[in-house]
Amino acid sequence: MNSHFDFENILVDTKDLSQSGVVTITLNRPKVLNALDTHTLREIVAALSGIKELSPIVVLTGNDKAFAAGADIKQMLAAKPSDQINDDREKLWTEFCSFPFPIIAAVNGFCLGGGHELAMACDLIIAGDNAKFGQPEINIGTTPGAGGTQRFTRTVGKAKASYYALTGEMFDAFAAEKMGLVAKVVPYRTTVVEAKECAKKMAQKSPMALRLIKEGINAAFNTTLNEGLKLERRNFYLTFSMDDQKEGMQAFLEKRPPQYTGQ
Numbered sequence: 094m095n096s097h098f099d100f101e102n103i104l105v106d107t108k109d110l111s112q113s114g115v116v117t118i119t120l121n122r123p124k125v126l127n128a129l130d131t132h133t134l135r136e137i138v139a140a141l142s143g144i145k146e147l148s149p150i151v152v153l154t155g156n157d158k159a160f161a162a163g164a165d166i167k168q169m170l171a172a173k174p175s176d177q178i179n180d181d182r183e184k185l186w187t188e189f190c191s192f193p194f195p196i197i198a199a200v201n202g203f204c205l206g207g208g209h210e211l212a213m214a215c216d217l218i219i220a221g222d223n224a225k226f227g228q229p230e231i232n233i234g235t236t237p238g239a240g241g242t243q244r245f246t247r248t249v250g251k252a253k254a255s256y257y258a259l260t261g262e263m264f265d266a267f268a269a270e271k272m273g274l275v276a277k278v279v280p281y282r283t284t285v286v287e288a289k290e291c292a293k294k295m296a297q298k299s300p301m302a303l304r305l306i307k308e309g310i311n312a313a314f315n316t317t318l319n320e321g322l323k324l325e326r327r328n329f330y331l332t333f334s335m336d337d338q339k340e341g342m343q344a345f346l347e348k349r350p351p352q353y354t355g356q
């Protein structure tokens with residue numbers, strides 16, 4: 094493996110990249126339930142930046158006990174507002190969210206606070222049946238800071254987001270599925286396998302089309318309906334300048350699998 098993929102707090106597995114177009118990033122701070130300190134976020138963003146040119150589909154996961162139990166409370170305890178403002182976490186979150194290709198969160202165990210926010214910042218969540226979600230910041234005298242009042246509310250609606258963010262109660266994978274927060278619940282031993290299968294399916298599609306769809310879906314969170322529809326239409330028109338659109342439609346008519354080049 095290339096040396097720039099050697100990190101302290103994450104494992105980056107690129108062995109499936111050339112065959113199936115999938116990279117797996119595993120959060121690896123098991124002693125603190127994968128608490129997300131700034132260094133870990135920096136490593137995730139560096140890993141994404143290192144693979145971006147290869148148009149990969151990314152699976153982001155943790156271990157059986159925790160996807161991530163939130164931002165690192167030890168790191169935050171003594172912080173002043175100025176430390177928070179000057180910290181580059183905000184920039185790192187923005188960079189994470191602007192990764193152009195799909196990121197699938199494969200979530201087992203605790204997925205709390207910043208961990209939940211990180212999973213929601215992915216394109217979709219596949220949850221193991223042992224997953225526990227929540228925004229417990231209220232239990233430690235603070236508030237969510239990376240989407241726990243925003244993405245969460247837009248995804249599950251005001252009543253559920255208010256209930257969970259204001260009580261700090263956790264909810265399980267099946268409740269999360271019912272609320273539309275997770276795409277699928279699977280036996281926890283198979284979560285990463287299922288996420289990789291889903292990633293492999295995506296990796297067979299046109300990377301540019303995937304990118305445009307991701308952009309469109311994210312726009313549904315950020316813009317008015319009319320603005321979003323305009324962007325969607327422009328992206329649709331744009332595909333007609335792509336070899337991949339010609340190839341996809343040609344292959345359909347010739348009853349053969351398409352061979353996309355990403356052009």
Ligand code: DAK
Nearest residue numbers: 124125126128162163164165166182183206207229238239
């Ligand atoms: N940070 C640091 N250490 C943590 C941790 C965390 N979030 N969560 C767990 N740990 C550590 C524990 O301190 C313990 O360490 P030792 O005592 O062994 O040294 C070890 O992990 C195992 O945890 P427990 O002994 O507590 O394990 P249990 O199974 O008994 O309980 C638990 C598991 C997940 C229920 C519990 O650990 C827990 O409640 N953890 C804290 C969850 C939490 O409050 N998370 C929210 C943190 S605040 C922002 C971006 C993001 C954020 C804010 C701003 N910007 C971009 C501005 C996010 C904020 C947050 O996430």
